Amino acid sequence: MLADLLNGFLLVMQWPTIGFLFLGVLFGIFLGILPGLGVIIGLVVLLPFTFGMDPVAAFALLLGMYAVTSTSDTIASVMLGVPGTSASQATILDGYPLAQQGHAARALGAAFTTSAFGGVFGALVLALSLPLIRPVIQSFSSPEIFMLGVLGLTMVGSLSGGNMFKGLAVAALGLLMSTVGYSDSGAIPRYYFGVDYLIDGLPLIPVVLGLFALPELMELAIRNISISRKDNEEVEGGGILDGVKDACRNWWLAVRCATIGTYIGMLPGLGSSIVDWLAYGHAVQSSKDNSKFGKGDIRGVIAPEAANNATRGGSLLPTVAFGVPGSLGAAILLGALLIVGLKPGPEMLTTELDTTFSMVWSIAIANILAAILLIFSAKHVAKLAFLPGHMIVPAIIMFVFMGAWLGGGHIGDWVACITMGFVGFFMKRGNWPRPPLVLALVLGSIMENAYLLTGRVYDGLEWMQRPIVIIIGIVVLCTIGFVIRGMLMQKSKEKGLEKGGGKPPADRAEGSPIFSLPLSVLFITIFLVAAILAGDWPNSVKQFPILLGAIGALFVFIVLIQDGLEFRSLLSSEGGLVPALRGATKEALFIKAMLFMLGLIVMVLVMLVIGQKLALPLFISFYLAVWGGYGLRTCLIYSTCAWVFMIGFYDRVMHLFWYPSWLSQKLPGLMPEGFPLWLFV
Amino acid sequence: MKLLKKLLVVLFAATLLAGCSDGEAPAEVVETVAESLDLSQVEAKDFTGQTVTILVGFNPGGGTDTSARLINKYLSKHLPGNPNVIVQNMSGAAGIRALNYAYEGARPDGMTILFAPISLLVPLLGEPGIRYELDKFEVVGGLRSGPIMQFARQDLDSAQLVDPAAISGANDLVLGGIRTSSSLDLMPRLAFDSLGLDYRYVTGYSSENTVRNAIQTNEINSFGGTFSGYRSAVVSTLIEPGIVAPLWHFPYRDAEGNYPRASFAADIPTYMEVYEQIKGEAPSGEYWDALQLALDLRSVADNMLLAPPSTDPAALKALREAFDMAVVDQEMVDEVTGVLGYFYEVVPLNYIRQRFEETANVDLETVEFIKEYIAED
CATH class of the missing domain: 3.40.190.10 (Periplasmic binding protein-like II)
Known part of the structure; x- marks a missing residue:
């Protein structure tokens, strides 16, 4: 085995393999940084080049890309509060507050260091525990997969915001949203209301970008503040090296979280989607002082980042050895590896072990390379946090809208993105946590399948007697118990403070019942209507939505009572409905936010006529000139850069399917033969 | 009713086809049923400097996508003028979205073609959202990739x-x-x-x-x-x-x-x-x-390269000839065999046409039986 380990290393180190690995890493970093891009897009672009390549070199190219997107996607999570890929959601909880406090560089430094550590650790630990893998994987059938999903959602629901009931209600809402369109098994499309776009279900990326990015952009645009709420000079410490030191100081946490990432991430079904939340939950629960989590605790960055990179390495072995990919990403990677000549099977652990180890090494080396490159550039990236909002917003708008467009290439993607922008704005203002919705949307169809399959394979409650199901169930209950205990302790602390004459901590700064209550009413209506609409469907199609409708309505009902009480006390303190409304909307800059959204809607309408290649640069110029008050020169330079990027990357490299605008239908007839139409429509 | 209407259309087309193959169809009818166009008199289009797009109705990395990405290079090699041939993914509704687009949205200039797994059963079952009629497409070529x-x-x-x-x-x-x-x-x-x-x-x-x-x-x-x-x-x-x-x-x-x-x-x-x-x-x-x-x-061809209805005959001819040359190009055979482990079986056009015609005579009771069989749970 040691010989194979060495041979594998030598295989990777050969020229040109190591060169391809380096290329893959560079490309992976690029993909991770841009919102909406990820492993899938990476494979599209890379695959054509791999045909006819030597397998080991092709593996290196693909794995290099695959291994590091979850390192660089931290940048979007930390700087913008947007989950770059679904794997780095938990990072935003503490990473983004750190950036707002001016500590972006520190957060990035810690994240890249632990990412590299996790990536190497995951690959090597799993390689050393090969004999364990098969039995573990084979004990995970549909009931266990379902319970893992429940565990993941409980974690995110109870940890991602102050109010557990809100978190769990949002998780139920996300699951319900995942049932839109065809179910995997049934032949009846659900909740699509005659709209073709919805038949396929709500796509993840437009929803994520709308939900997280648009409200943040609104904030930056309206207040013209930088991401960091503090000036560069005010911030003390917080350099990259501080982040690296933080990572080293918390090495034991990183080891534990990387272990979680490795072993949970390799489980088939949904293991890899929930590891960052399990790791985050573990960090919170195992810390003596956990009061800073969610407000910028560096451990909240270290834990998920160590875990999600460990997953990439960890899930590789079961994928190649048993053909059992642990995640969608791994499944796509498997497809790509098959094309370039992989023959998965037990031989990968015996006669072909050196090839397997060469893949493990590729991942390990890629992780280290990426971390070094990123640490050296983090200083410059982190400076973005101090730029004025108006300089950042237009570029991000372009990436957000192109990212939303990428997956489906459907005008519905933009509509969904903007709609979720509205929802996200209200959720943010009303203190409803947004991460549970995204995780639930990711897990929804897997959990529904596992739920239905469990019902078909096992009789009655037989499945609940399976040992792993029981263990996960206990962990779920403990998590809930832990959170409730925390809430009770918080209450008694507040009471103590009140008695002592102090004021209760004002962590409701952003949450106002004025914004929360309408959402409660909306959500409970959605749950109830969804359950009623499902009534006539065949059994397999309606079970899951009805269950969710009931559970969701219950959670929202509790929130509704809380909101109602707060609303009443607000009314009495503000002296009536009108002043209360006026106060809340003024504080939330409601009018300006709606104007901003209106601008986006107009941009989409203009796009229908002239197409994306012209509408987005036009919007950028317009925004800079009218909203930002910049001069013509700035507008021209900025929007030309954006236009060049759109043509150069999205059109020429990715062969994106552009919207067939009115102009694109008319222009070919008006222009002479040989006119480069692709530059404009 | 809708199904009956569709079948009548197919039937009508089929009788025309049968007539045309004997060379007796009146000229104005031939134009309405492009499938039967006699391309032998047409000069193949030159694609110099153009970009031909192969639409794929599924996500990248899957079976259909892989095949399309294996073929595009060789289409480019054998098309007159060696145009740039690219693959574009337009996934949705199990491939139906791309079929709809190729049917009603794409220009019939031969610059947009569709590579898709084709089952004649799907339209018969009346899945919602289908707006295309299979027999109206121009078939460029058909491949089988295994049972x-x-x-x-x-x-x-x-x-x-x-x-x-x-x-x-x-x-x-x-x-x-x-x-x-x-x-x-x-x-x-x-x-x-x-x-x-x-x-x-x-x-x-x-x-x-x-x-x-x-x-x-x-x-x-x-x-x-x-x-x-x-x-x-x-x-x-x-x-x-x-x-x-x-x-x-x-x-x-x-x-x-x-x-x-x-x-x-x-x-x-x-x-x-x-x-x-x-x-x-x-x-x-x-x-x-x-x-x-x-x-x-199902077993007509697993995948077909289709051009939109009434595609420019000169372009169609060039595409068909390029496809026929590509699938016997030893370089392509070697590359596909290297990737998939085997090579496709090429399905002749006249066989595909013959089978398209037969759908007109499908036993409707059996179709109904399958529909109910699928719906029972």
Whole structure:
């Protein structure tokens, strides 16, 4: 085995393999940084080049890309509060507050260091525990997969915001949203209301970008503040090296979280989607002082980042050895590896072990390379946090809208993105946590399948007697118990403070019942209507939505009572409905936010006529000139850069399917033969 | 009513086609049925400096996408003027979205073509959202990439499952599937029902990958899978380790109406062979009729390269000639064989046309039977 380990290393180190690995890493970093891009897009672009390549070199190219997107996607999570890929959601909880406090560089430094550590650790630990893998994987059938999903959602629901009931209600809402369109098994499309776009279900990326990015952009645009709420000079410490030191100081946490990432991430079904939340939950629960989590605790960055990179390495072995990919990403990677000549099977652990180890090494080396490159550039990236909002917003708008467009290439993607922008704005203002919705949307169809399959394979409650199901169930209950205990302790602390004459901590700064209550009413209506609409469907199609409708309505009902009480006390303190409304909307800059959204809607309408290649640069110029008050020169330079990027990357490299605008239908007839139409429509 | 109307259209087209092949159709009618255009007098279009887009209705990395990306380079090589040929993914509604777009949205200038798995059964079943009529497309070429296979765990019975016929004695059969309307579900179900086997049907696994995982964990013990999955993963991860064995494959129908073993899987019996071995007679009965219809409608070509209706004849001619040259290009044969482990079977155009025509005479009762069979849960 040691010989194979060495041979594998030598295989990777050969020229040109190591060169391809380096290329893959560079490309992976690029993909991770841009919102909406990820492993899938990476494979599209890379695959054509791999045909006819030597397998080991092709593996290196693909794995290099695959291994590091979850390192660089931290940048979007930390700087913008947007989950770059679904794997780095938990990072935003503490990473983004750190950036707002001016500590972006520190957060990035810690994240890249632990990412590299996790990536190497995951690959090597799993390689050393090969004999364990098969039995573990084979004990995970549909009931266990379902319970893992429940565990993941409980974690995110109870940890991602102050109010557990809100978190769990949002998780139920996300699951319900995942049932839109065809179910995997049934032949009846659900909740699509005659709209073709919805038949396929709500796509993840437009929803994520709308939900997280648009409200943040609104904030930056309206207040013209930088991401960091503090000036560069005010911030003390917080350099990259501080982040690296933080990572080293918390090495034991990183080891534990990387272990979680490795072993949970390799489980088939949904293991890899929930590891960052399990790791985050573990960090919170195992810390003596956990009061800073969610407000910028560096451990909240270290834990998920160590875990999600460990997953990439960890899930590789079961994928190649048993053909059992642990995640969608791994499944796509498997497809790509098959094309370039992989023959998965037990031989990968015996006669072909050196090839397997060469893949493990590729991942390990890629992780280290990426971390070094990123640490050296983090200083410059982190400076973005101090730029004025108006300089950042237009570029991000372009990436957000192109990212939303990428997956489906459907005008519905933009509509969904903007709609979720509205929802996200209200959720943010009303203190409803947004991460549970995204995780639930990711897990929804897997959990529904596992739920239905469990019902078909096992009789009655037989499945609940399976040992792993029981263990996960206990962990779920403990998590809930832990959170409730925390809430009770918080209450008694507040009471103590009140008695002592102090004021209760004002962590409701952003949450106002004025914004929360309408959402409660909306959500409970959605749950109830969804359950009623499902009534006539065949059994397999309606079970899951009805269950969710009931559970969701219950959670929202509790929130509704809380909101109602707060609303009443607000009314009495503000002296009536009108002043209360006026106060809340003024504080939330409601009018300006709606104007901003209106601008986006107009941009989409203009796009229908002239197409994306012209509408987005036009919007950028317009925004800079009218909203930002910049001069013509700035507008021209900025929007030309954006236009060049759109043509150069999205059109020429990715062969994106552009919207067939009115102009694109008319222009070919008006222009002479040989006119480069692709530059404009 | 809608179905009837559609069938009438097909029927009308078919009679025209039959007439045209004899060279007797009046000229103005020929234009309405582009399929029958005589391209021998047309000069093939020169594509110099152009970009030809192959639309794929599925996500990158899947079987259809892979094939399209293997073909595009060789189309470029053999098209006059060597245009840039690119693959664009437009996934949605199990491929229906791209079919709709190629049918009603794409310009018929030969610059946009579609590479898609084509089942003649899907339109007959009346899935919502279908706006295309298959027979209106211009077929550029057709490829087969292997038959659907069915597998079972070897430890199904107390004895090892060596002989596929032993399936008839198996207890506790659990058939896993992806979606009730998928061929990977429909054919194995009909096969078991036609044999009169008692089994539990568990569908809803999200992909072939998940199905393969479920048979490893013994949650299910039989499933239907694609040939490419068989070659790339089932053999090495399930058959060689001794976990599953192939039962049979669902063969293609040849031009004479027989069902010989598919050349891809010549070492594995067809379903019909195993049926005869178990029952001592050729398959029959309503389940068999349904299975046969499903087989016939699916087995025209697994993938077709289609051009939008009434595509410019000069472009169509160039595309067809380029396709014909590409599929015999030794370089392409080698590359495809390297990637997939085997090469496609090229399906002649006149065979595809003949089979398109036959859909007009489909037994509507059997179609109705399949519809209800899929809907029952």
